[in-house]
Amino acid sequence: MSDSDSEQEQRLTLEDLEGSDAEMLSGEEDDPLDILTTQRVTINNEPALKRLKEQIALPTDIPWSETQSITSTQPVSVADPDDDLNREVAFYNQALEAAVLGREKIKKEGGVFERPGDYFAEMIKSDEHMAKIRQKLLDENASIQASERAKAQRELKKFGKKVQTEKRLEREKAKADALEKINALKKKRQGNDNSTNADDEFDVALESDDEEMKAYKTVGQNGNKGKKRSASSTPESRGKRLKKDQKFGFGGKKRHSKSNTADSSADVSGFNVKRNKSTSFKAGHKAAKAGAKKRLGKSRRQGGGGRK
Amino acid sequence: MATVFKQQKTKRDKAEGIVANDAEEKAIFKNKQRVLLLSSRGITFRHRHLLSDLGNLLPHTKKDAKLDSKSKLHIINELADLNNCNNCIFFEVRKRQDLYMWVSKTPNGPSMKFHIQNIHTMEELKMTGNCLKGSRHILSFDKNFESSPHWMLMKELFTQVFGIPKTSRRIKPFIDHVISFSIVDNRVWFRNYQITQKPVEHRSATDTTDLTLVEIGPRFVMNPIRTFDGSFGGQTAFENPEFVSPNVARAKVRNAKAGRYKDRMEALAKRDQKMKDAVLPDDPLSEKNVFA
Numbered sequence: 001m002s003d004s005d006s007e008q009e010q011r012l013t014l015e016d017l018e019g020s021d022a023e024m025l026s027g028e029e030d031d032p033l034d035i036l037t038t039q040r041v042t043i044n045n046e047p048a049l050k051r052l053k054e055q056i057a058l059p060t061d062i063p064w065s066e067t068q069s070i071t072s073t074q075p076v077s078v079a080d081p082d083d084d085l086n087r088e089v090a091f092y093n094q095a096l097e098a099a100v101l102g103r104e105k106i107k108k109e110g111g112v113f114e115r116p117g118d119y120f121a122e123m124i125k126s127d128e129h130m131a132k133i134r135q136k137l138l139d140e141n142a143s144i145q146a147s148e149r150a151k152a153q154r155e156l157k158k159f160g161k162k163v164q165t166e167k168r169l170e171r172e173k174a175k176a177d178a179l180e181k182i183n184a185l186k187k188k189r190q191g192n193d194n195s196t197n198a199d200d201e202f203d204v205a206l207e208s209d210d211e212e213m214k215a216y217k218t219v220g221q222n223g224n225k226g227k228k229r230s231a232s233s234t235p236e237s238r239g240k241r242l243k244k245d246q247k248f249g250f251g252g253k254k255r256h257s258k259s260n261t262a263d264s265s266a267d268v269s270g271f272n273v274k275r276n277k278s279t280s281f282k283a284g285h286k287a288a289k290a291g292a293k294k295r296l297g298k299s300r301r302q303g304g305g306g307r308k
Numbered sequence: 309m310a311t312v313f314k315q316q317k318t319k320r321d322k323a324e325g326i327v328a329n330d331a332e333e334k335a336i337f338k339n340k341q342r343v344l345l346l347s348s349r350g351i352t353f354r355h356r357h358l359l360s361d362l363g364n365l366l367p368h369t370k371k372d373a374k375l376d377s378k379s380k381l382h383i384i385n386e387l388a389d390l391n392n393c394n395n396c397i398f399f400e401v402r403k404r405q406d407l408y409m410w411v412s413k414t415p416n417g418p419s420m421k422f423h424i425q426n427i428h429t430m431e432e433l434k435m436t437g438n439c440l441k442g443s444r445h446i447l448s449f450d451k452n453f454e455s456s457p458h459w460m461l462m463k464e465l466f467t468q469v470f471g472i473p474k475t476s477r478r479i480k481p482f483i484d485h486v487i488s489f490s491i492v493d494n495r496v497w498f499r500n501y502q503i504t505q506k507p508v509e510h511r512s513a514t515d516t517t518d519l520t521l522v523e524i525g526p527r528f529v530m531n532p533i534r535t536f537d538g539s540f541g542g543q544t545a546f547e548n549p550e551f552v553s554p555n556v557a558r559a560k561v562r563n564a565k566a567g568r569y570k571d572r573m574e575a576l577a578k579r580d581q582k583m584k585d586a587v588l589p590d591d592p593l594s595e596k597n598v599f600a
Contacts, residue, residue, distance in 0.1 A: 098448030
């Protein structure tokens with residue numbers, strides 16, 4: 001309460017804040033004139049209330065159908081009055097119980113409860129109003145369905161998009177892999193021939209037996225339709241092409257093509273045992289030479305013969 | 309008209325020497341209730357619709373013109389007498405915002421004043437039920453109405469005012485709907501449901517009965533303020549301690565807002581005073597004192 005002391009002082013010095021009636025309004029329980037009382041005496045005159053009730057009460061022996069009032073068997077108890085759902089459920093249950101009990105009592109007294117289907121009379125709400133209600137319900141349903149459909153479409157689109165991107169990534173990956181393999185092959189070929197030729201950009205694509213390479217060529221370059229090779233282009237008929245590639249492929253192996261490498265020394269394809277044995281310096285040399293096969297000229301030996 | 313006819317009849321009977329068979333008439337008690345429905349001036353559209361909804365629901369009511377004065381309510385007793393009504397529901401609207409409902413048994417009986425909140429009229433499209441206009445309904449009261457004398461008196465009053473007597477002229481035969489009063493949070497909640505019977509194929513496993521309820525409306529909440537000895541006046545028999553007048557509630561909110569500014573100014577003034585007061589005592593070793 002020291003606060004109130006200082007407040008008292010404040011009230012004396014702060015003239016402009018005096019006279020505000022905010023302190024007066026501290027709720028209905030405080031009497032403004034007496035700060036000490038916290039509760040006003042409220043009136044609950046129970047004997048008078050009972051007397052009044054007896055004064056106005058209807059006689060108790062009248063049949064139930066005069067008033068048609070039912071008291072519920074269980075008191076309604078709702079934990080939180082702001083909780084709409086539970087509160088309305090409690091009210092609904094109370095009314096439903098009353099309806100059921102009421103029907104029993106009516107039947108006992110011999111009255112009529114149900115309204116027959118063919119009884120038409122003025123209703124509390126007009127037909128136009130009921131039509132409006134019905135329309136609103138239909139609209140609500142329609143909007144819910146429309147939103148659900150839109151949601152489903154959105155999900156489907158997302159899914160479709162996902163599948164599309166996956167496929168695209170797959171294809172790109174395959175392309176990258178194939179290119180890597182080509183580069184690897186390139187480097188391997190170059191390593192074998194010791195070619196210092198750096199003009200790799202102008203290299204023709206390697207023709208290899210690699211299945212993937214073939215797939216890449218047929219799929220990657222021309223879409224899904226690969227260029228089909230005709231039956232006539234077998235390795236045998238492409239001899240000229242093969243020879244040319246051998247000589248001029250990868251820029252042509254100009255240098256060291258006739259030098260003695262390990263491979264060239266080990267190459268014994270030029271040695272024919274029979275010929276060697278027969279063309280040595282022995283008797284019948286001329287005859288052998290005459291009977292021996294004549295060595296072809298340079299150009300024909302190198303496969304240039306047969307040129308059109 | 310009815311009373312005039314009755315007066316003539318009794319006069320004629322007396323003249324002709326016919327003694328009314330009191331015993332027979334006493335045995336058949338006829339519950340006769342008529343309710344006068346009126347409002348004060350300054351009523352808003354929502355309150356007007358609520359009043360007309362009550363008028364449609366209760367066929368034993370009679371609507372009357374708006375009452376001019378808000379202070380001299382005792383004239384309602386005379387109005388009720390003029391209209392042969394022994395009950396009255398009066399809607400008092402204050403500041404065109406707050407609705408107070410008086411339920412009273414004219415001319416001598418007790419009366420009760422309520423503050424009405426959360427009004428939803430029958431027009432609202434969320435309430436899909438419908439019923440016969442003038443069918444006698446079932447009244448459903450919460451068990452809490454038997455807990456205190458003031459609740460019991462309220463229940464009796466509601467039974468007579470909201471319950472439709474058999475003698476009313478505009479009633480229809482069947483029982484269509486049920487009106488329920490429940491006590492939650494020291495207030496009375498009013499609900500009106502239509503009773504429908506579900507065909508067997510639509511019943512689910514959790515249903516205990518074949519009856520279902522659909523809300524018709526209107527719905528409102530009554531906050532009891534006072535109970536008076538007489539009609540529209542007299543001694544207070546009961547006063548609700550938890551009732552906060554809507555004016556006071558609004559004033560509190562406004563003052564809280566104003567209070568913020570006021571508190572801040574007060575705090576500033578306090579601080580100034582504190583700074584003024586908080587002056588250090590003269591230090592004997594300070595320059596001023598040493599080199600005086």
